[in-house]
Amino acid sequence: MSDSYSYNSDSLFGIASPTDEVNITYEVDNMEGANDRTDVVLTCIARGNPEPVMVWYDTNDTEIAKSSGCNSSKFIVTMEVSDGDEVYGYEVTSYLTIKKVDSQVDYRVYVCNSSSGIGKEDKLEIILHGTRLPDMPRKVKITNRTAESLTVVWSGVFNGGEVQSFRVSYLKTSKEVFTDQTGGRTTSTATGLDKYTEYETRVYASNIIGENNKYASIKGYTLPSPTTTPPSGNTGIIVGAVVGGVILIAIVISLATYLVRMPPEDQKGGKKTTGGAEGRRQRASGGLP
Numbered sequence: 001m002s003d004s005y006s007y008n009s010d011s012l013f014g015i016a017s018p019t020d021e022v023n024i025t026y027e028v029d030n031m032e033g034a035n036d037r038t039d040v041v042l043t044c045i046a047r048g049n050p051e052p053v054m055v056w057y058d059t060n061d062t063e064i065a066k067s068s069g070c071n072s073s074k075f076i077v078t079m080e081v082s083d084g085d086e087v088y089g090y091e092v093t094s095y096l097t098i099k100k101v102d103s104q105v106d107y108r109v110y111v112c113n114s115s116s117g118i119g120k121e122d123k124l125e126i127i128l129h130g131t132r133l134p135d136m137p138r139k140v141k142i143t144n145r146t147a148e149s150l151t152v153v154w155s156g157v158f159n160g161g162e163v164q165s166f167r168v169s170y171l172k173t174s175k176e177v178f179t180d181q182t183g184g185r186t187t188s189t190a191t192g193l194d195k196y197t198e199y200e201t202r203v204y205a206s207n208i209i210g211e212n213n214k215y216a217s218i219k220g221y222t223l224p225s226p227t228t229t230p231p232s233g234n235t236g237i238i239v240g241a242v243v244g245g246v247i248l249i250a251i252v253i254s255l256a257t258y259l260v261r262m263p264p265e266d267q268k269g270g271k272k273t274t275g276g277a278e279g280r281r282q283r284a285s286g287g288l289p
Contacts, residue, residue, distance in 0.1 A: 030124065030125060030126050030127060031126070031127050031129070031158050032126055032127070032128050032129075032161060033128075033129055033130060033131040033132060033158075033159075033160050033161015033162065034098070034101045034106075034128060034130070034131065034161055035101070035130065035131055035161070036101060036102065036103050037100055037101065038100070038101055039097060039098065039099050039100065039101070040097070040098050040101055040128065040161075041095050041096070041097050041098075042056075042095070042096040042097075042098070042110055042112075042126050042128070043093065043094075043095055043096075044056075044093070044094045044095075044096070044112035044114070044124055044126075045091065045092070045093045045094075046091070046092050046093075046094075046114040047084070047089055047090065047091045047092075048089050048090065048092075048114070048116050049084070049086065049087075049088070049089030049090060049116075050090075050116060050117045050118065051081065051084075051090040051092060051117070052090065052092050052114045052115065052116060052117075053114070053115045053117060054079070054092065054094040054112055054113065054114045054115075055112075055113045055115075056075075056077065056094070056096050056110060056111065056112055056113075057110070057111040057113060058108065058109075058110065058111070059108055059109045059111070061111075064077075064096070064110070073099065074098065074099055074100075075096065075097065075098060075099070076095075076096075076097040076099070077094065077095065077096055077097075078094070078095045078097075079092060079093065079094045079095070080092070080093050094112065096110065096112075098128070101128075103130060106128060107128055107129050107130065108127075108128060109125050109126070109127055109128075110125070110126045110127075110128060111123050111124070111125050111126075112124045112126065129161075130161070131160055131161035131162050131207075131209060132160045132161065132209060133160050133205075133206075133207065133209055133210055133211070133212045134156070134157070134158060134159045134160040134162075134164040134205040134206065134207050134212055135157035135158040135159075135160070135205065135212070136157070136205065136212055136214040136215060136216055137154045137155060137156055137157065137166065137186075137203045137204075137205050137215070137216040138154065138155050138157055138216055139154055139155040139216075140152055140153070140154035140201065140203050140216040140217065140218045141153060141154070141218060142201075142218060142220045143187075144189075145220065145221070145222055145223055146222065146223055147195040147196070147222055147223045147224065147225050147226070148191060148192060148193050148194075148195065148222065149189055149190060149191045149192075149193060149222070150170065150189070150190050150193065150199060150201065150220060150222060151187065151188070151189040151190075152168070152187070152188055152189075152201050152203070152218065153186055153187045154166075154186050154187075154203050154216055155186065156186055156205060157205075159205075159207060160207050160209060162207035162208050162209060163184070163207060163208070164184070164205050164206060164207045165181070165182070165183050165184055165205075165206055165207070166181075166182045166183070166184070166185070166186065166188075166203055166204065166205055166206075167179065167180070167181055167182075167203075167204045167206065167211070168180040168181075168182060168188040168190075168201065168202070168203050168204075169201070169202045169204070169215075170190045170193070170199050170200070170201055171199060171200045171201075171202065172193075172194070172197060172198070172199050172200075174200075177193070177199075178190040178191075178192070178193070188201075188203075193222050194222065195222055195223065195224055195225045196221060196222060196223065196224040196225070197221065197222050198219060198220070198221050199219070199220065199221075199222070200217055200218070200219045201217060201218050201219075201220070202215040202216070202217045203215055203216045203217070
């Protein structure tokens with residue numbers, strides 16, 4: 001049980017005085033299971049300022065024990081202050097141990113009463129009964145996904161009075177494709193899944209008694225496969241090489257054309273034969289042999 005007290009500032013230096021309003025919330029399970037002849041511990045947590053005082057009662061409003069301490073053959077009460085100070089308040093935990101549970105007598109409602117010491121109080125009722133199947137998990141959600149995997153988390157609820165474990169089933173079009181036994185962990189990751197495919201995830205709870213056939217579920221898609229883009233630097237080098245090759249080929253072709261058009265060398269005199277109109281004029285004037 002958690003007590004939250006609100007205050008208003010009374011001066012510039014932050015001297016606080018309690019208001020008439022007290023907001024109290026409960027953050028623990030209100031059920032506990034135990035077998036005959038076993039011991040069981042009920043837990044009550046309170047937060048407040050001044051330091052909360054807790055007292056345990058039965059359903060007839062008969063005081064069982066105070067948080068200041070009790071030790072008998074049937075009940076043991078212990079208390080601890082786990083956190084806090086005079087400024088932000090205190091967190092106090094009270095434990096009620098019921099020894100050698102008798103199902104005919106001890107299966108009933110136990111009440112933890114928390115008082116602030118300033119006239120404000122509230123209570124939490126805890127039901128003690130026999131062990132049973134655990135409750136269906138809740139608050140399952142997807143926390144991470146890739147093209148080939150899904151990760152889910154969930155919250156366990158009442159464990160039925162026994163240590164519980166979880167089984168996670170991943171289904172594609174109603175066919176189970178991946179199973180994960182997580183023990184007491186409340187998270188699971190399925191790998192080797194198909195990209196951009198919808199899967200249904202079911203979470204089951206079990207204990208020594210058996211598995212609850214009711215399950216928490218969620219549906220979600222894996223991611224599409226990421227596209228691969230060639231690095232821009234390599235593309236530039238390849239294009240540059242191709243362009244350079246074209247230029248080189250063009251130069252070689254031009255050089256070959258030039259060489260073909262060059263006049264052949266005179267084999268007899270070791271001179272080049274002059275062709276064209278100039279050669280004909282030289283022969284006509286006797287300038288050439």
